[in-house]
Amino acid sequence: MIQKTIPEGYQECPDCHGKGECVRSCCSGDIIVGDILICPQCYEHLGEDICELCEGKGIVSIYEEGSNRVDPQMQAEMRCDSQFDR
Helix, strand or coil: CCCCCCCCCCCECCCCCCCCCCCEECCCCCCCCCCCCECCCCEEEECCCCCCCCCCCCEEECCCCCHHHHHHHEEEEEEEEHHCCC
């Protein structure tokens, strides 16, 4: 396995984990994580796109923070649980 060398002052991109690509919600623009790549609002199936945070490079400044992350499966489970709480 080849290890990437990250220059001093940089870190692996927190959004795409160094891949340079990530999946974003078509409705909110949030990063989609998890096994199910669907928009949590409209349930549209999504594909990977160039990561906006690192511009496809896979690394960012050490001062850069990740974008909002959404796990649609977790959101769906939380919605189901809240229906039973009533």
